[in-house]
Amino acid sequence: MGASDAAEPFGAGRSCLVVSAGGAPDVAAALSRAGFAPAVVEGEHDALAALEGGGFAAVYVEQALGSAAVSTLAAAAGQRLGGAPVTVLGRSGTVQEAVDAMQLGADDYLPPPFPAGELLRRLARALERPGAARAAAPGRLLGLDGSSPAVRRLHAAIEKISRYKSNVLLLGESGTGKEIVAHALHDRGPRRQHLFVPVNCATLGRDILENELFGHERGAFTGANERKRGLFELADGGTFFLDEIAEMDLSTQAKLLRVLERNEFRRVGGTGKVKVDLSIVAATNRDLEQAIAAGRFRHDLYYRLKVVTLVVPPLRERREDIPALVHAFIADFNRRSGGQIAGIAPAAIQRLVEQDWPGNVRELRNAVEGACVLATGEVVKLEDLELAGRPAGEVAAPRRRAPGPRRAAGAPAAAATPGAAMALAPGATGGAVVEVSLDGTLAEAERRIVLAALRRHGTRARTARALGIGLRTLYTRLAAWGVDPEDAGSA
Numbered sequence: 292m293g294a295s296d297a298a299e300p301f302g303a304g305r306s307c308l309v310v311s312a313g314g315a316p317d318v319a320a321a322l323s324r325a326g327f328a329p330a331v332v333e334g335e336h337d338a339l340a341a342l343e344g345g346g347f348a349a350v351y352v353e354q355a356l357g358s359a360a361v362s363t364l365a366a367a368a369g370q371r372l373g374g375a376p377v378t379v380l381g382r383s384g385t386v387q388e389a390v391d392a393m394q395l396g397a398d399d400y401l402p403p404p405f406p407a408g409e410l411l412r413r414l415a416r417a418l419e420r421p422g423a424a425r426a427a428a429p430g431r432l433l434g435l436d437g438s439s440p441a442v443r444r445l446h447a448a449i450e451k452i453s454r455y456k457s458n459v460l461l462l463g464e465s466g467t468g469k470e471i472v473a474h475a476l477h478d479r480g481p482r483r484q485h486l487f488v489p490v491n492c493a494t495l496g497r498d499i500l501e502n503e504l505f506g507h508e509r510g511a512f513t514g515a516n517e518r519k520r521g522l523f524e525l526a527d528g529g530t531f532f533l534d535e536i537a538e539m540d541l542s543t544q545a546k547l548l549r550v551l552e553r554n555e556f557r558r559v560g561g562t563g564k565v566k567v568d569l570s571i572v573a574a575t576n577r578d579l580e581q582a583i584a585a586g587r588f589r590h591d592l593y594y595r596l597k598v599v600t601l602v603v604p605p606l607r608e609r610r611e612d613i614p615a616l617v618h619a620f621i622a623d624f625n626r627r628s629g630g631q632i633a634g635i636a637p638a639a640i641q642r643l644v645e646q647d648w649p650g651n652v653r654e655l656r657n658a659v660e661g662a663c664v665l666a667t668g669e670v671v672k673l674e675d676l677e678l679a680g681r682p683a684g685e686v687a688a689p690r691r692r693a694p695g696p697r698r699a700a701g702a703p704a705a706a707a708t709p710g711a712a713m714a715l716a717p718g719a720t721g722g723a724v725v726e727v728s729l730d731g732t733l734a735e736a737e738r739r740i741v742l743a744a745l746r747r748h749g750t751r752a753r754t755a756r757a758l759g760i761g762l763r764t765l766y767t768r769l770a771a772w773g774v775d776p777e778d779a780g781s782a
């Protein structure tokens with residue numbers, strides 16, 4: 292079927308799922324003209340319920356629903372619909388937005404205003420590849436490519452652990468691929484025929500997180516006009532992935548502990564017990580034992596989660612894997628986006644190997660995908676990396692702590708100026724200074740420093756590298772503070 296023949300009903304007898312708070316009328320109309328029957332739902336929960344019935348040829352998800360919803364729906368579509376393509380409907384059409392969509396598991400990204408001809412051309416091309424999987428080929432773990440000793444040990448552990456329905460605790464720095472490992476444990480395990488549901492605990496406040504996890508009964512609070520099934524209930528029989536578990540509120544931790552101990556919970560505002568059968572995979576980049584000592588994490592929950600513990604190595608401990616990772620990311624970009632990138636220049640590969648990657652594999656993948664999007668030929672060159680926001684002059688350098696006064700063991704710390712402290716940030720000699728009140732909270736101090744760094748470095752990618760955090764973590768922080776990432780700086 293010619294992709295350009297938009298008037299011919301090549302979608303006759305097939306249905307597409309469109310997930311959009313506003314209904315995406317232009318998208319629904321374009322699909323209808325091509326003969327598809329668009330099923331339009333407004334939110335994540337309705338979409339998950341629709342996916343349980345299967346039968347969709349393609350799925351369109353509005354990016355405005357948020358990264359957690361996009362990631363969950365992409366995972367659910369992959370498991371319920373096999374090779375059905377998942378397309379994210381963008382908000383602003385930036386390169387960074389497109390890269391973010393791919394990182395969340397989408398097959399394609401469509402910038403606004405969603406022209407009908409382009410939408411149908413892409414859909415026809417995607418449907419010409421029946422059975423094309425969203426993720427990497429079976430047996431491969433995209434992002435964990437390579438043959439370093441650290442990766443070989445990790446692969447061996449995944450193969451052993453995935454045979455069982457055990458709870459697993461994943462430890463590792465931001466961007467190392469903990470969610471990839473969680474997916475692998477599910478996809479190879481006895482629960483692979485059921486849903487894999489990921490939730491990032493850092494992106495939602497306590498009340499919203501509990502409502503998402505446990506659901507609510509009708510009348511539980513103002514606006515609760517109908518019963519809502521929680522994600523635990525939707526994931527029954529499958530695997531639940533709790534990312535950034537250390538950020539979960541203590542009261543929510545107590546309720547999670549009940550799920551782990553008794554395989555049951557109550558919906559918000561409910562009295563009846565809901566039974567579930569789940570495997571929990573939790574991940575964090577923090578020291579949980581330190582959090583326990585500080586009273587921020589329950590020790591009983593910690594021991595329930597760490598039936599098996601896996602440490603995902605940072606990229607600096609597997610630098611020899613970078614060439615293999617780069618080639619895998621290029622191949623994946625070509626497969627998902629219909630790209631024609633044949634390879635990467637030796638000078639560009641060398642530069643990537645020499646780079647410091649504080650955001651680990653996630654940051655490397657972003658850089659490679661951005662360079663592929665902006666490449667002017669079939670080979671990614673050094674200048675393409677520069678255009679993608681990775682200055683060619685930046686080479687790996689050991690990261691050192693900021694210098695400070697030394698004191699003898701046991702000596703008291705120097706007295707601080709009452710009410711204020713100073714933190715390095717953009718502008719003065721060796722940096723600038725941001726005044727942080729000692730009467731304020733740690734969260735407010737973090738906010739001031741991050742926003743000051745963003746003003747200094749100008750782009751989100753460079754800010755994340757300078758702060759030593761992943762780009763996704765930076766986006767999460769900005770969203771939590773009510774700062775629109777698209778207004779916070781250009782990628």
